[in-house]
Amino acid sequence: MSASKRIDLTDIAGVVVLYNPDDQFFENIKTYLHQVDKLYVVDNSDKPAINVSQYIGQISKIHYINNEDNKGVAYALNVAAQAAIKDGYSHLLTMDDDSKAPVDMVESMISFHNKYPYSNKLGIISVSHSKPLKHVEYKKVLFTMTSGNIVNLHAYQKVGAYNEKLFIDHVDHEFGIRLNLLDYEIIEIADVKLNHRLGTSKSIYLLGYKYNFVSHSPLRLYYFTRNGLYIINSYVFSAPFFCMKILKLVIIESLKSFLLDDDKKNRFIYLIKAIRDALSKNLGKINV
Template sequence: MISNIAGVVVLYNPEEDIIDNVSTYYNSLQKLYVVDNSEVPSEKVLQELSKNFPHTEYHHLANNQGIAKALNIAASRAIEEGFDWLLTMDQDSQASEDMIPKLLEVSANIPKEQVGIIAPRYILETDSLDAEQSNLQEVDVAITSGNLLNLCAFKEVGPFREDFFIDYVDHEYCLRLKLSNYKIVINNKVLLYHKLGDSKSHSFLGYQVNASHHNFLRRYYITRNRLAVLKEFKIQFPQYYRNESTNNLREFIKIILFEKNKVKKIKSVYKGYLDFRRNKFGKYRHN
């Protein structure tokens, strides 16, 4: 157990495999905050969490208040209780062996006060481990799951952006950390096994192409929040801007070529664009 690290797992209608997932990192934490966005919590899952992981603190957010709200609650509680780091986990992610201690090895090369987030290498179901990677890699952004968040940096930079609700909460926060001169560091020797939506591989003109198959609601948030981040950070991070602008176009093409419910998803993309232009954020509302 590493005494200055707490963790948070954010739930939304979790399956029972959440217990196996949490068990891959729980023993490296002094405390785990469980923040549940499910409209109706699963009593069976709660009983199993309580039985298997005694050092937990449970918070239920009625009416699904989003991942940013959940992260802010956990970070604030961890600061109140004197922790230095907060491990942020999705319910679908599994840690590799000794992930947390290995992540902290970054501090042997980079002083803690310079690091905002230490992240693992993310392994998706469609990924191969053949490619060699350098040990430490400074990046612009990292996804939320598997991160060690420096809580001193959190106190300086401020909370996650709750009006984003879900998508691009992590990107926006990483870029904000970098503007405050904190580094986002990936330790490529540390692995996190992560499930990304309903990602599937498709054959197209002799190539294998991965499409995320996010539902229409996620397409709304991705479009709206991505455009907001691009607008906010275009000047400071031009390479990020170019990459994400390209991804925006590629994902739209993949929806047309490979995904189901194309019309509904395209309408959601358009609504996300309109709400971005109107500066209308927060939880999705039907109109």
């Protein structure tokens, strides 16, 4: 197996997906704008803020795409991936609007790619989202979170686009399983970390102990559960170990939601709907 060609910053475009971002979004973009050749800003906001378009309109390397509605993270990623391919890029950096990048993030990922002996089989190079990696330079994983990825666009074309039927949640997991099934590798680099905010942090006291946890809305619980169960049903025979991991995630998040969060009645209603919709393959965005 031969290695693919070396890459540099001119081969890499970036995408950040917006959804009703706060003003911190501008500062976040500044941390990685210089690390890509072009940045696609895909706006999924219900009502795009005027200050967003005004700010990015002043920067030549930014290409703003207004979806005029929330069409889901998978749709937004596909829009950017197709644009990057059309513009001649071989790789795409994917970022969330609440993520900040370390100054040398992309350079570290490029360096890893160029010295990896089988770089043509790298589907994704990612920052480290897993538990702290000790005494190793990198770790092969089954899947990784979307933010802080450099996606091989040749692999993207081989395995197919992000699954837009999922809308949000598990989009990265489902894409990861298809990469693995075609023998592409997903690698997290140990010494590259991302400053990323996940949900709303809350605390609760149980039996005299304080527990900190990340809270998600009942609607996000719905998407997380529905899509997780759909993936399990779709890949249980081709990737059983992967599906066991997804099932574990779904169970843990459901238990946390019921035990630690409020609005339990609404969460239960959404959970039942999620199970029904997963079994009937009723996917996409739901009306609430």
